[in-house]
Each structure stands twice: as C-alpha cells, then as structure tokens.
Amino acid sequence: MIVFRNVSLAYPASGALALDDLSVRIHKGEFVYLVGHSGAGKSSFMNLVLKRALPTRGEIQVAGEPLARYRGRRTALLRRRIGTVFQDNLLLEHLSAYDNVAFALRVTGVPGREWPARVGTALRTVGLEARAHARPVQLSQGEQQRVAIARAIVSDPPLLLADEPTGNLDPDHAREVLRVLQHVNLRGTTVVFATHARDLVDTFRHRTLTLRQGRLVRDDPAGGYAL
Amino acid sequence: MTYHFRQALLAMRGNLTATLGTLTTMTLTLLMLGGVLLLTLNVNRTLEGLESQVEVAAFLEGDADGAALLEQVRAFPGVREARLVSREDVLAEMTRDYPSTAEAVSLVGNPFPDTLRLRVGRVEDSRPVAAALARLPGVEDVEYGAGYVDQAVRTLTTVRAAGYGLVALLFAGTLLSILNAVRVAMYARRREISVMRLLGATRGFIRTPHVIEGVLLGLLSSALALAVLVPGYLALAERVAAFAPVFPVVRDLGALWLPLGAVAGLGILTGLAGSLLATRRYLRELE
Ligand SMILES: Nc1ncnc2c1ncn2[C@@H]1O[C@H](COP(=O)(O)OP(=O)(O)OP(=O)(O)O)[C@@H](O)[C@H]1O
Numbered sequence: 392m393i394v395f396r397n398v399s400l401a402y403p404a405s406g407a408l409a410l411d412d413l414s415v416r417i418h419k420g421e422f423v424y425l426v427g428h429s430g431a432g433k434s435s436f437m438n439l440v441l442k443r444a445l446p447t448r449g450e451i452q453v454a455g456e457p458l459a460r461y462r463g464r465r466t467a468l469l470r471r472r473i474g475t476v477f478q479d480n481l482l483l484e485h486l487s488a489y490d491n492v493a494f495a496l497r498v499t500g501v502p503g504r505e506w507p508a509r510v511g512t513a514l515r516t517v518g519l520e521a522r523a524h525a526r527p528v529q530l531s532q533g534e535q536q537r538v539a540i541a542r543a544i545v546s547d548p549p550l551l552l553a554d555e556p557t558g559n560l561d562p563d564h565a566r567e568v569l570r571v572l573q574h575v576n577l578r579g580t581t582v583v584f585a586t587h588a589r590d591l592v593d594t595f596r597h598r599t600l601t602l603r604q605g606r607l608v609r610d611d612p613a614g615g616y617a618l
Numbered sequence: 619m620t621y622h623f624r625q626a627l628l629a630m631r632g633n634l635t636a637t638l639g640t641l642t643t644m645t646l647t648l649l650m651l652g653g654v655l656l657l658t659l660n661v662n663r664t665l666e667g668l669e670s671q672v673e674v675a676a677f678l679e680g681d682a683d684g685a686a687l688l689e690q691v692r693a694f695p696g697v698r699e700a701r702l703v704s705r706e707d708v709l710a711e712m713t714r715d716y717p718s719t720a721e722a723v724s725l726v727g728n729p730f731p732d733t734l735r736l737r738v739g740r741v742e743d744s745r746p747v748a749a750a751l752a753r754l755p756g757v758e759d760v761e762y763g764a765g766y767v768d769q770a771v772r773t774l775t776t777v778r779a780a781g782y783g784l785v786a787l788l789f790a791g792t793l794l795s796i797l798n799a800v801r802v803a804m805y806a807r808r809r810e811i812s813v814m815r816l817l818g819a820t821r822g823f824i825r826t827p828h829v830i831e832g833v834l835l836g837l838l839s840s841a842l843a844l845a846v847l848v849p850g851y852l853a854l855a856e857r858v859a860a861f862a863p864v865f866p867v868v869r870d871l872g873a874l875w876l877p878l879g880a881v882a883g884l885g886i887l888t889g890l891a892g893s894l895l896a897t898r899r900y901l902r903e904l905e
C-alpha cells in the first residue's frame with residue numbers, strides 16, 4: 392500500500408534531515424504503529440504520503456502508483472483515497488457531527504442522496520449514530536476524535552493515516568479511539584498509526600516501526616519498539 | 619451550486635467592511651466610466667455634426683484655370699467633395715442671401731472671384747487641406763470656416779483622454795479592492811479550506827464560492843452604477859436639449875445601449891477577473 396525507497400526529506404527552512412534514507416513497505420490491510428520521540432519524523436512521514444511535502448531524495452509509491460504521478464489537480468484525487476485523523480481533530484465547529492462527516496462527501500462531489508446512508512454507516516462504525524446532531528463543542532474529546540475518524544472513513548479510503556489521534560485524550564478515550572481504528576482496519580482499510588504512547592502499543596500489539604532522528608531503527612512485526 | 623452560492627453570500631456577509639468597500643469603489647469607478655463613455659458618445663456625435671458643416675473655400679485669381687485646379691484638388695487626401703462655383707453663381711447666391719449686395723454691385727461690378735468649395739472627411743483635415751490649397755498657383759486666398767472647430771476638437775479629445783486615464787487608474791484601484799476582499803474572505807475560511815484540501819477537494823471546488831463572490835460584487839456594482847447613471851443622464855440630456863439646443867445630445871436608446879452595456883459588462887468582468895486572480899494566488903501560497 393505504501394512503499395518508501397531510500398526517502399530523505401529536508402524541509403527548505405531547516406538544513407537537517409527530517410527523514411534520512413528511509414526504506415519501508417506497508418502492505419494492504421496492515422495495521423502499523425509508527426513510534427518515535429518528538430521530532431523523530433512521524434508527521435513528516437505522513438506529510439510525504441499526503442503529498443503535503445515532497446521528498447528531497449528517493450521514491451514513494453501509494454496504492455501502486457508513484458507519488459510523482461499525482462500532479463496538480465490529481466493531488467486532490469490522491470487525498471480522496473487517504474483518510475486522515477490528526478491530533479487536532481480539525482472538525483468544523485459550526486457543523487453538527489453529521490454535517491462534518493457529510494462535508495467529506497460534499498467536497499468530493501458525492502451526490503446528496505447518497506449522504507444519509509453513508510454518513511449513517513460511518514457514524515455507526517465509530518459508535519456515534521446517537522450523537523449525529525451534536526456540534527463538536529457538545530461532544531467529549533474522544534467523541535470528537537471519533538467523528539473525525541468517521542469523516543476519514545466515510546468515503547471508504549483504502550488507507551487511513553492517524554497522526555497522534557490520541558494525543559489529547561485520557562487513557563480511556565485513547566483506548567476507545569484505538570479500538571475504533573482497529574475495527575476500521577478489520578474492514579480492510581490499511582491503517583498507519585503514529586504515536587508515542589507506549590501503553591497503547593503495549594496493549595494492542597501490531598507491527599511497529601520505530602523512528603529516531605529520521606532513521607528507521609527498528610521494524611518489528613511482533614510489536615517491539617526501540618524508544 | 620446552491621452550496622457554493624450560499625458560501626459566497628456567507629463570505630460577503632462575514633466581511634461586510636471589505637464587501638462594502640469594494641462595492642463603493644467599484645460603483646464609483648463604473649459611474650466614472652459610464653460618464654466618460656457617454657461624454658465620448660456626445661463628443662463624437664458633435665464632431666460628426668461639425669464635420670458635415672465644415673467647408674473650405676479657395677478664392678481663385680482672375681486668370682486661374684478653375685477646372686484644372688478642381689481636378690487637382692479632388693485628388694487631395696482628406697477631401698470628400700469639391701466643386702467649382704463661378705463668380706456669377708457666387709454673386710447670385712450672395713444677392714439671394716443678402717439683397718443689399720445688388721446695390722454694391724451696381725457701383726463696383728461683381729467683386730467675387732471664382733471659388734472652389736471643398737468638404738473634408740474629418741474636421742482635423744480642414745487645416746492641412748487649407749494649407750495645401752493656399753500653396754497652389756492660381757489660388758489667391760483660402761478660408762475655412764472652422765478655425766474654432768480645430769481648437770474645440772483638440773480640447774474635447776484631451777478631455778476624453780484624461781477621462782480614460784482616470785478610469786484606468788480607478789479600475790486598478792477597484793481590482794486591488796476586489797483582490798483584498800477575496801483574500802480576506804478566504805483567510806477567514808482558512809481552517810475550512812485546509813480541511814477541504816486534506817479531504818481531497820479540487821482547487822476549482824475551493825475557489826468557486828469566491829469567484830461567485832467576485833461576480834456578485836461586479837453585478838451589484840453595475841446595477842448600482844446603472845441605476846444612478848441612466849436616470850441621471852436622461853435628466854441632464856433633457857435639460858441640455860431644452861436650454862442649449864445647439865448641442866446634439868444623444869438621447870436615442872439605440873446609441874446609449876452600447877456605453878451602458880459596456881459599464882455592466884466591465885463591472886462583471888472586473889469582478890470575475892479579480893476573484894480568479896485572488897483565489898489562484900491564495901491557493902498557490904498554501905502549496
Ligand atoms: N514545516 C517544517 N519546517 C521545517 N522543519 C520541520 C517542519 N516540520 C517538521 N520539521 C522538523 O522535522 C523534524 C521531524 O519533525 P516531525 O514533525 O516529523 O516529527 P514528529 O515525529 O511528528 O514529532 P512530534 O511527535 O512532536 O509530532 C523535526 O526536527 C522538526 O523540527
């Protein structure tokens with residue numbers, strides 16, 4: 392699903408490498424943790440996959456296509472195939488949970504008659520069908536993050552990137568969000584989950600990639616890490 | 619589409635100051651443009667009127683070969699028509715117009731020379747044509763009724779050019795105002811826009827509400843400008859026609875349609891161009 396071949400990334404602003412000669416392959420249907428201390432390069436990895444940053448060196452493929460193919464208008468098409476959940480849930484405060492999820496369908500031109508069924512399914516998947524009409528402020532942070540997940544999966548993307556989605560949450564809510572993501576993964580979506588919460592990684596074991604200063608220092612299918 | 623339209627209205631209401639500012643500059647610019655266009659229309663109409671009247675006369679010496687000179691003069695550039703009037707015909711004309719001439723003639727004989735009478739194509743041509751005539755052998759003296767016309771033409775064209783210059787400046791100001799309004803509107807939506815990009819919205823989708831905003835601003839300003847311009851001009855034209863009938867004020871709708879249409883068209887076009895430019899620049903900054 393994701394292939395990095397000798398990828399390095401240096402942000403124009405700073406001289407140092409955010410990612411250093413990274414080669415990794417994430418397969419379809421996998422659930423993968425991406426761990427590392429602050430500044431290790433987890434978000435940089437996500438940014439590269441989303442084409443929000445361009446690699447300084449190396450090649451990246453997503454869903455079998457080199458990212459270089461997604462140029463101009465097609466960048467939007469790439470992003471439609473990737474669901475994203477960030478630490479900041481990026482919900483629109485003036486919209487209800489339902490409308491926030493439907494927003495993803497609206498901006499990609501999905502006809503309105505398909506919304507109720509698809510939004511309903513997505514909200515059910517995250518266990519929030521009863522709160523469909525609540526605004527973000529009326530929801531707990533864990534619930535807000537689940538709305539964000541519903542928005543990320545409503546267009547059935549083959550890939551979901553979660554960048555510290557539990558960063559703002561207490562342990563209970565964090566676990567709840569992780570369970571939802573695992574559920575999404577079981578339906579066939581490839582999930583990359585960046586975190587520095589050891590307890591989560593310890594509780595639910597998945598393949599774990601450890602980054603340190605932009606280098607991949609450990610890749611353990613059994614869930615071991617080198618923090 | 620209704621979504622884009624609603625977003626456009628929301629953006630305009632959300633940034634009322636910028637919207638009203640743009641609306642004001644744009645309306646004033648269009649008013650000014652309309653004024654200059656209507657002035658031009660009238661100036662052109664007046665000039666046409668003058669042109670049809672301007673005549674250049676060359677008085678020939680007694681032994682000059684009138685017919686040969688006529689042939690020569692007809693070939694001058696700028697001469698629309700030329701004819702030779704014999705001294706007898708001139709006398710007859712004068713006697714008809716001023717009966718007292720007859721008495722004078724009975725004392726001194728026919729004082730009038732053979733005369734070439736020319737009409738020029740454009741008023742501006744009357745001076746060079748007159749100069750060329752004066753240089754011909756056999757021409758004693760030249761007269762053209764419109765030394766003042768020349769001066770008037772120059773003044774009017776200067777005024778017209780100054781008007782166009784002013785309008786161009788105002789348009790630049792209007793464009794900047796639209797760029798600013800759209801930028802402010804997009805900046806206010808920056809969070810929404812960044813979410814849209816992340817969700818895979820195309821640039822076109824993100825731009826559409828703001829392009830609609832620009833076109834709406836253009837439409838509104840055009841409507842406002844025309845609402846002031848049309849009754850204002852017609853009232854003024856009526857006054858001029860009543861009090862200074864020498865000026866051929868344009869009042870037929872067939873001729874007014876063009877400048878008024880230009881005001882409306884340019885208003886909408888400016889709104890469209892400004893918003894296209896602003897949205898493109900804003901989205902590029904985000905890359
Ligand atoms: N936009 C940017 N411009 C310049 N440097 C950046 C930018 N974003 C990140 N960096 C640098 O790149 C390196 C990797 O940052 P990155 O955000 O990928 O780390 P991270 O693992 O996500 O950290 P955190 O856990 O704090 O989110 C850091 O040294 C950071 O300072």
Ligand SMILES: [Mg+2]
Nearest residue numbers: 433434435554
């Ligand atoms: Mg990060």
